Amino acid sequence: MRRPALGLLARPSFVCTRCRANYSSVARNKKTNLPDFPARTRFAPSPTGYLHLGSLRTALFNYLLARKTGGQFLLRIEDTDQKRTIPGAEQRLYEDLKWAGLHWDEGPTVGGPYGPYRQSERTAIYRSHAHDLINGGHAYRCFCSTDRLDAFARHRSQAGLPPGYDRKCADISAEESEDRASKGESHIVRLKVNGYPMFNDLVYGKTGQNRSPNKLDLIDRVYDDPILLKSDGHPTYHLANVVDDHLMQITHVIRGTEWMPSTPLHVALYNAFQWTPPRFGHVPLLVDPSGQKLSKRNADIDLTFFKDKQGIFPATLVNFAALLGWSHTQKSDVFSLKDLEDIFTLKITRGNTVVAFEKLWFLQKAHAQRFASSGGPSFDQMVTTVSQVVETTYSPEQLAPILQSRPIHQYVTPLLQADAKSFTKPEDFVARNATFFTTALARPPYTPAAAAAGPVVPMTALHTAAAALSLVPEPHWSVETHRFNISSYDGSAALADPEAESATPPPPQDEKARVAADKAFKKELYHYLRWALSASAPGPGIPETMAILGRDESVRRLREARDLTREFADAGAGAQKVKGAIKEGDVSWMGSLAPR
């Protein structure tokens, strides 16, 4: 199973799939940093916590690298630290990854040719590999008692020396070591390292410690000699991680920079086994806008928060996570998972990545619009969630006169289509569009839009226009009809001064004035209609609002608004220069739509 160490050998003409990773520094596109062969990547979480933003991004980058190159994405559970394992965390990891759409090709629940994919089930494999290292002289058993090691560490710390091990057990003969171990004497296994190699990181370039011993080391020489097997016979993270990545034929390891200090040790282990390491790419730390590492206190919270509390779509969160440290050359930042699979590269920025949550809400709105215009299961889900929120917010008695006989989801569907651009979370959407769910509108007193400047529009003209819009019969009651009627309503005529020569069309040089008058009228009309139909709340456009509410409720609101402003119309003579040009009941402007 061992791969030969290829070192600086020239590249042969044929390279089998398994060995391609050995040449990955050569076989990659300089611009994208992508390998020119199918990458095998893995996400290797420890079930000591739940998936959070940072780990979702790690999983995503590994997933995308595999998908983009036509390779495989593996899931491996690194549960070597049984004491810190949280019951149920593993199950939650599966659920959260599936929720995000990151399906694994090999791993727990799906199996695969290199299983088992849970480290707690692979202890025998690690032990046998540790023994291989002992036999090859790269590792040794250490029988030092905890007391000795503690005292040694204390002494070094008090003397201001860096920690390390004095290799007391390194020279025990192979026979003695075997003998003591077979008699059950407690021991650990240490890797024998004399300095760590540099490695070429996909993100950070050549990196590593490459530290030569300092003067103090020479007087009181100690070694790192990290532990591979613990006294209970279980592996440390380092041994298990390296053995598994090799046996599972991982070609690329994308992980957080917090693992970067461990990588030289991992490379040393690969060297000791005479295996070629995979390519490593360390993705930068996530920080908040003040530069603090994201933590539980400042939003590096597990996915439940986003998915259950905030109602964020999986597509939104995945899109958001993808943009954390990855740079692309596309025009827009809005990507579905499928888009990301197509365009992913390993262009990952160095240095800390600032997480700005405004972007999350921008993306949420963009994905809401995407779903609303394409329909499908994600949109159906939005409709269902919003309908549920409506039904828990409003009583059946409140909803009955609004819905009439329409099922709630049928009512909510066009509302979501019309106002998806503002969709953040279901509760906020329902609150923003509250006027769609009750007949009791709390309208503030009407104040004209053009109060400060511009032509004054008489209230009677607004009443007339609203009444005319109400005349559309039920079968024609649609967004298109209302949009057409409002746009073809001649506002300049409504503003025309009957005292002046308005019976004849304005001369051509007055066209500019006519357009300006029409614009001023329409502005006031929209303002009035929004106040009348939705108490001035922001939301869908007027034609959409009328179509969603339906004819009965729209007409009722327009009449109610007229009654509320009747006084304004009667008494506002001072503000009214002219009367409306369209008489109530005059439906000739509606052409073929006019009721007969």
Ligand code: GLU
């Ligand atoms: N088990 C490690 C973790 O919990 C994985 C580190 C790696 O990807 O190598 O993040």
